[in-house]
Amino acid sequence: MDELHISLAHGNGGRFMRELIEDIFVRHLGKSDLDTQADAVPIALGGGEAMITTDGFTVQPLEFPGGNIGSLAVHGTVNDLAVAGACPKYLTLNAFIEEGLEIAVLDRLVASLAAAAREAAVKVSAGDTKVLRRGEGGGLYLATTGVGVRLPGPRLAMQNIRDGDRLLVTGSVGDHGTAIMLAREEFGLRGDILSDAAPVAQLAKTLLQFDGLRFMRDPTRGGLASVAHELVRGTGFGVRLNSAIPVKEPVRAVCDMLGYDPLYLACEGRVVAVIDSAQADAAIAACRDLPAGADTAIIGEVSAREQRVILETELGGERFLEELEDDPLPRIC
Amino acid sequence: MDELHISLAHGNGGRFMRELIEDIFVRHLGKSDLDTQADAVPIALGGGEAMITTDGFTVQPLEFPGGNIGSLAVHGTVNDLAVAGACPKYLTLNAFIEEGLEIAVLDRLVASLAAAAREAAVKVSAGDTKVLRRGEGGGLYLATTGVGVRLPGPRLAMQNIRDGDRLLVTGSVGDHGTAIMLAREEFGLRGDILSDAAPVAQLAKTLLQFDGLRFMRDPTRGGLASVAHELVRGTGFGVRLNSAIPVKEPVRAVCDMLGYDPLYLACEGRVVAVIDSAQADAAIAACRDLPAGADTAIIGEVSAREQRVILETELGGERFLEELEDDPLPRIC
Numbered sequence: 001m002d003e004l005h006i007s008l009a010h011g012n013g014g015r016f017m018r019e020l021i022e023d024i025f026v027r028h029l030g031k032s033d034l035d036t037q038a039d040a041v042p043i044a045l046g047g048g049e050a051m052i053t054t055d056g057f058t059v060q061p062l063e064f065p066g067g068n069i070g071s072l073a074v075h076g077t078v079n080d081l082a083v084a085g086a087c088p089k090y091l092t093l094n095a096f097i098e099e100g101l102e103i104a105v106l107d108r109l110v111a112s113l114a115a116a117a118r119e120a121a122v123k124v125s126a127g128d129t130k131v132l133r134r135g136e137g138g139g140l141y142l143a144t145t146g147v148g149v150r151l152p153g154p155r156l157a158m159q160n161i162r163d164g165d166r167l168l169v170t171g172s173v174g175d176h177g178t179a180i181m182l183a184r185e186e187f188g189l190r191g192d193i194l195s196d197a198a199p200v201a202q203l204a205k206t207l208l209q210f211d212g213l214r215f216m217r218d219p220t221r222g223g224l225a226s227v228a229h230e231l232v233r234g235t236g237f238g239v240r241l242n243s244a245i246p247v248k249e250p251v252r253a254v255c256d257m258l259g260y261d262p263l264y265l266a267c268e269g270r271v272v273a274v275i276d277s278a279q280a281d282a283a284i285a286a287c288r289d290l291p292a293g294a295d296t297a298i299i300g301e302v303s304a305r306e307q308r309v310i311l312e313t314e315l316g317g318e319r320f321l322e323e324l325e326d327d328p329l330p331r332i333c
Numbered sequence: 334m335d336e337l338h339i340s341l342a343h344g345n346g347g348r349f350m351r352e353l354i355e356d357i358f359v360r361h362l363g364k365s366d367l368d369t370q371a372d373a374v375p376i377a378l379g380g381g382e383a384m385i386t387t388d389g390f391t392v393q394p395l396e397f398p399g400g401n402i403g404s405l406a407v408h409g410t411v412n413d414l415a416v417a418g419a420c421p422k423y424l425t426l427n428a429f430i431e432e433g434l435e436i437a438v439l440d441r442l443v444a445s446l447a448a449a450a451r452e453a454a455v456k457v458s459a460g461d462t463k464v465l466r467r468g469e470g471g472g473l474y475l476a477t478t479g480v481g482v483r484l485p486g487p488r489l490a491m492q493n494i495r496d497g498d499r500l501l502v503t504g505s506v507g508d509h510g511t512a513i514m515l516a517r518e519e520f521g522l523r524g525d526i527l528s529d530a531a532p533v534a535q536l537a538k539t540l541l542q543f544d545g546l547r548f549m550r551d552p553t554r555g556g557l558a559s560v561a562h563e564l565v566r567g568t569g570f571g572v573r574l575n576s577a578i579p580v581k582e583p584v585r586a587v588c589d590m591l592g593y594d595p596l597y598l599a600c601e602g603r604v605v606a607v608i609d610s611a612q613a614d615a616a617i618a619a620c621r622d623l624p625a626g627a628d629t630a631i632i633g634e635v636s637a638r639e640q641r642v643i644l645e646t647e648l649g650g651e652r653f654l655e656e657l658e659d660d661p662l663p664r665i666c
Binding site for chain 1: 341344345370372377380383384386388389391414419423428429459461464474476478481483550563656657662663664
């Protein structure tokens with residue numbers, strides 16, 4: 001073993017593992033938050049209703065325009081809490097590190113994770129590291145579990161959705177998926193498309209002020225189209241999407257060239273919300289007041305007519321959006 | 334893709350992923366507990382003090398005598414809560430599944446995980462699956478995060494440990510590590526040694542009745558010797574281990590043959606406890622009353638004399654136990 005790369009001895013419970021945890025994880029995440037002497041640590045929830053979620057991260061490459069697996073592992077999980085109506089408070093972190101990973105890369109990724117956690121005001125309160133044999137780990141996999149406290153506001157559930165409710169999205173779709181695709185270089189394309197990965201807590205909190213809000217989701221794997229399919233399955237209604245769905249021009253161009261549909265590509269910093277039609281315009285205005293929500297748009301409605309996902313085209317045509325089957329793009333998150 | 338093995342399409346957020354989650358994870362873990370429609374789910378903690386822990390699992394082979402990665406992913410995490418003085422209530426589950434894994438194997442492992450969760454009375458309340466490209470995943474990696482509620486009893490912390498306190502262990506050491514080693518077949522040895530993987534909640538609860546209990550830990554990676562080193566680092570005292578440490582005869586024989594020291598091999602169903610010397614005998618008697626604690630023994634004491642880990646041999650000699658450096662056995666948990 002050398003001192004610049006991860007070795008199997010970093011995973012054995014002995015001195016190298018302890019030093020790795022202290023030199024990288026504790027240094028970035030803060031000794032006060034991360035108690036490395038305890039098997040389990042107390043979390044204070046202030047008597048609120050606790051909510052929990054978990055997510056795994058396998059994105060390749062580990063660093064991409066607009067983010068990396070470290071910051072993504074925070075955003076992905078705090079966003080799942082936010083769209084469920086909770087304020088994120090605590091994270092736990094699992095790192096599966098491949099033998100041979102440069103320690104400088106790990107250090108950079110954990111620093112970025114720590115910065116994202118501070119920005120999202122969550123504490124990383126427990127963690128675990130495992131080292132995987134060379135060739136078995138893709139560099140790094142992360143898993144994060146988030147605990148939060150439910151915010152005041154309407155109870156969110158697909159069952160509350162009604163015929164005629166509106167769908168909105170808080171920004172352009174497909175940026176994250178397209179940025180990852182370009183970062184892989186396998187297509188020989190270079191671009192300046194950035195991942196949209198970011199916390200959505202402010203957007204979610206703003207939407208929760210509307211008592212007509214029925215449901216929120218962040219459209220990650222499978223993209224907006226897969227959220228629409230979930231809504232159809234969960235409500236028994238159909239979803240009609242319109243041609244106002246925001247897609248950035250370079251994203252559309254790359255997707256056209258490579259034969260991808262941005263509606264099926266992952267976002268990591270957007271909220272899809274279903275809201276009473278009477279409050280939709282006010283909700284859009286409120287979201288647009290936030291920097292992260294400047295491009296918020298009504299993108300469709302819930303309809304009892306057909307139990308399908310339908311895209312209305314600009315020229316007045318209609319096409320069915322099928323459920324995703326083959327993987328368009330593996331290891332995107 | 335065929336229907337018997339995991340494909341990348343099982344990880345894409347579309348139909349195959351949904352069917353995999355419903356057919357395997359929801360079927361075994363219970364629809365009522367695992368809400369697949371929500372991004373985050375509420376957990377009821379009854380006003381108690383919440384505690385959290387997390388652990389990753391990469392054991393190879395996935396199935397071994399006495400357990401498998403599914404049951405281990407429950408035991409490992411609920412045991413971390415138990416030795417921290419908490420009653421385990423909820424788990425979250427991350428599965429990183431390698432493309433090509435037989436679906437029948439995954440089904441068996443998740444069934445075993447579900448059975449272990451029922452036995453430990455914990456609910457698996459949130460989960461996530463990712464699919465890793467063939468050759469990158471070692472079949473399956475799991476991560477579990479556990480949330481529990483602190484039990485009545487003394488506050489446990491290394492800082493409470495005093496000179497003269499006794500160490501006890503609730504059963505033989507090194508069984509898990511040795512069972513995994515033999516299951517790998519790379520040594521050409523066959524044996525009937527079973528992993529000791531099991532929940533320790535009953536043992537921990539029994540020990541918590543003693544107000545002289547200072548600290549508990551389950552000696553997993555790095556084994557008993559690494560727990561002793563942690564105690565030395567955490568307290569500034571030394572630890573003197575005696576020759577009464579229970580090691581099963583076949584474990585000792587295999588370790589002698591292969592040059593391993595069972596004191597450095599993982600257990601997955603034992604508790605090491607530090608307790609006031611005045612209560613040590615009563616605590617042993619209480620543990621021995623439980624089936625899981627029949628072999629409980631006093632194995633040493635905390636000593637202000639030398640700030641080291643010392644093993645007293647049967648013949649009255651002494652040797653220093655060094656901190657683990659090289660990995661004796663990777664992917665043991």
